[in-house]
Amino acid sequence: MTAPPAPNGPGFTALRADIEPLLRDFTLGEHDGRLLLQGRRMLVQSARSLGQLREELIHLLGTELARGVLKRYGYQAGFQDGHALCQCHPGLPVEQQMHLGTVLHQKKGHARIETEPEGTHVDLARGVLDIRSRWHDSVEAEQHLLLHGPSAEPVCWTLGGYAAGHLSYLLRREVVAVETTCRAQGHPYCRFRVGFREEMEKHFPGCADDYRRLDLGHLFHELEQTVEAQRRTIRELRERLDAAPPAANAQAFAALIGRSPALARAVDIARAVAGVSSTVLITGESGTGKELLARGIHAASPRAAGPWIALNCATLTESLQTTELFGHAKGAFTGASGARAGLFEAASGGTLFLDEVGELSASAQAALLRVLQEGVVVRLGEHRERRVDVRIVAATHRDLDEHVARGQFRADLYYRLNVVSIRMPALRERGNDVLLLAQTLLAHFGARFGRNLQGFAPEVLRLFLAHPWPGNVRELANVLERAVLLARGPHVELDDLPERFAADAASAAAAPPSAGAGAAQTERERIAVALARSGGRREAAAALLGISRATLWRRMKRLGLG
Numbered sequence: 408m409t410a411p412p413a414p415n416g417p418g419f420t421a422l423r424a425d426i427e428p429l430l431r432d433f434t435l436g437e438h439d440g441r442l443l444l445q446g447r448r449m450l451v452q453s454a455r456s457l458g459q460l461r462e463e464l465i466h467l468l469g470t471e472l473a474r475g476v477l478k479r480y481g482y483q484a485g486f487q488d489g490h491a492l493c494q495c496h497p498g499l500p501v502e503q504q505m506h507l508g509t510v511l512h513q514k515k516g517h518a519r520i521e522t523e524p525e526g527t528h529v530d531l532a533r534g535v536l537d538i539r540s541r542w543h544d545s546v547e548a549e550q551h552l553l554l555h556g557p558s559a560e561p562v563c564w565t566l567g568g569y570a571a572g573h574l575s576y577l578l579r580r581e582v583v584a585v586e587t588t589c590r591a592q593g594h595p596y597c598r599f600r601v602g603f604r605e606e607m608e609k610h611f612p613g614c615a616d617d618y619r620r621l622d623l624g625h626l627f628h629e630l631e632q633t634v635e636a637q638r639r640t641i642r643e644l645r646e647r648l649d650a651a652p653p654a655a656n657a658q659a660f661a662a663l664i665g666r667s668p669a670l671a672r673a674v675d676i677a678r679a680v681a682g683v684s685s686t687v688l689i690t691g692e693s694g695t696g697k698e699l700l701a702r703g704i705h706a707a708s709p710r711a712a713g714p715w716i717a718l719n720c721a722t723l724t725e726s727l728q729t730t731e732l733f734g735h736a737k738g739a740f741t742g743a744s745g746a747r748a749g750l751f752e753a754a755s756g757g758t759l760f761l762d763e764v765g766e767l768s769a770s771a772q773a774a775l776l777r778v779l780q781e782g783v784v785v786r787l788g789e790h791r792e793r794r795v796d797v798r799i800v801a802a803t804h805r806d807l808d809e810h811v812a813r814g815q816f817r818a819d820l821y822y823r824l825n826v827v828s829i830r831m832p833a834l835r836e837r838g839n840d841v842l843l844l845a846q847t848l849l850a851h852f853g854a855r856f857g858r859n860l861q862g863f864a865p866e867v868l869r870l871f872l873a874h875p876w877p878g879n880v881r882e883l884a885n886v887l888e889r890a891v892l893l894a895r896g897p898h899v900e901l902d903d904l905p906e907r908f909a910a911d912a913a914s915a916a917a918a919p920p921s922a923g924a925g926a927a928q929t930e931r932e933r934i935a936v937a938l939a940r941s942g943g944r945r946e947a948a949a950a951l952l953g954i955s956r957a958t959l960w961r962r963m964k965r966l967g968l969g
């Protein structure tokens with residue numbers, strides 16, 4: 408930070424242009440790789456590591472406590488540098504020492520500092536210190552924008568701390584630096600006001616509070632509250648899982664066709680979690696019905712009458728992700744002719760479904776974390792925080808664990824999203840569901856295209872059961888839409904399926920029969936076909952097969968047809 412020349416202060420002598428060579432003692436040791444300033448070891452670190460540290464502190468301690476820790480860290484850095492510089496140049500007048508500190512602060516890469524002559528008054532002999540300055544390209548604001556997105560408050564905490572520390576050392580009095588506007592708030596540069604604590608307190612009450620030591624009692628209290636809130640959520644979830652589904656929930660998941668235990672498990676968890684407003688992460692392959700399940704959660708929740716908004720994050724560019732989700736002010740970027748609310752504001756009172764959440768950019772991840780932590784959004788180019796009440800259901804077909812391990816997805820965001828996770832099973836794990844779905848989709852497309860098809864040829868059903876369905880239900884729907892359009896007779900035949908099924912059929916016919924497994928497969932297929940023909944009704948299927956309902960049940964259990 409510190410004080411560059413103040414033209415109107417009597418004790419503030421003009422600075423020499425050659426002051427920078429005074430930093431010559433800032434040398435790299437040749438043998439031991441140590442960077443020294445007057446015998447004190449210095450450190451060069453990447454801007455991102457500061458950003459990451461800030462971010463973890465904010466996540467761990469909350470913004471308020473993190474700000475205090477980082478200001479004190481900056482204060483120590485400025486204080487120590489002030490001491491080292493005074494040792495290097497013991498005879499240098501204090502005004503020049505102040506400038507030297509500014510040069511060193513700049514050289515360390517924190518910001519480019521420019522004094523505002525207007526408003527700056529320094530007359531140390533009379534105890535006057537009021538420095539106004541502009542800080543261009545603050546590293547801290549840059550990192551904050553990168554990792555957290557725009558901020559409603561100034562964020563250059565270590566930088567301000569450094570200024571305060573350096574001047575406090577030089578002037579042997581408590582000096583405070585207050586950032587009045589910040590680049591992270593959307594301003595072109597940051598502005599600081601620096602002065603003695605007593606005077607500054609008059610203009611900025613409480614401005615020295617951050618320099619006090621950490622209040623551990625407060626921290627523990629917050630931690631306890633968080634743990635207790637999580638315990639409450641878990642208790643509530645347990646109770647809901649145990650209770651019978653409430654009537655209002657009954658129809659919410661009706662669109663999800665299937666009776667397999669794997670699907671039932673996913674729906675059970677979704678139904679249980681619908682009533683609380685926890686964030687939910689739905690995982691599973693593409694086309695398994697993640698969005699359908701998310702809609703069910705919304706429909707079964709107390710927010711059902713509120714908005715349901717779905718966004719596929721993969722379809723937007725990085726900059727669009729931020730503006731779509733969080734909105735923007737008028738003139739925030741070229742072409743922003745008017746202010747616009749983002750989807751978070753639009754979804755307030757309801758549910759926002761973030762599909763392909765693994766594709767969110769780093770800045771959108773940071774802003775999303777803020778919404779999850781603090782329940783506020785800041786539109787791009789604005790300073791104002793807007794409170795939103797949105798339930799987030801996110802989905803991904805990716806392995807987010809791996810994404811986190813590779814540093815492509817924030818671990819803290821992952822944990823926040825993953826409060827409850829639901830895995831949608833792949834269609835090939837759902838046994839007979841494929842036949843039930845096929846029947847339903849046949850009726851659906853038949854009605855849409857005016858075709859009255861009665862069912863499927865048995866070999867088609869066999870192929871459906873054997874097919875791995877990499878595209879899951881979406882692939883099945885596409886296959887059936889095409890088949891309904893192509894079918895000439897009352898049943899869907901092998902010819903009506905895409906060519907890959909003909910190849911499957913040929914290889915099935917060519918495969919040598921394998922004793923036990925083959926018999927089981929045939930029995931499984933016969934049962935599956937009977938169930939499909941009878942629309943899933945076991946009694947009718949048993950009658951078709953000529954066995955009792957109990958025998959059918961036993962055989963289904965043995966063959967894993969659930």
Ligand SMILES: Nc1ncnc2c1ncn2[C@@H]1O[C@H](COP(=O)(O)OP(=O)(O)OP(=O)(O)O)[C@@H](O)[C@H]1O
Nearest residue numbers: 662663664692693694695696697698699804880881
């Ligand atoms: N169990 C089901 N019953 C009825 N229709 C289903 C079922 N599962 C999925 N579908 C249908 O399959 C299609 C794909 O479903 P959805 O979009 O929910 O999948 P997704 O897992 O979200 O896919 P993606 O990951 O590609 O976004 C939709 O048309 C949906 O209605």
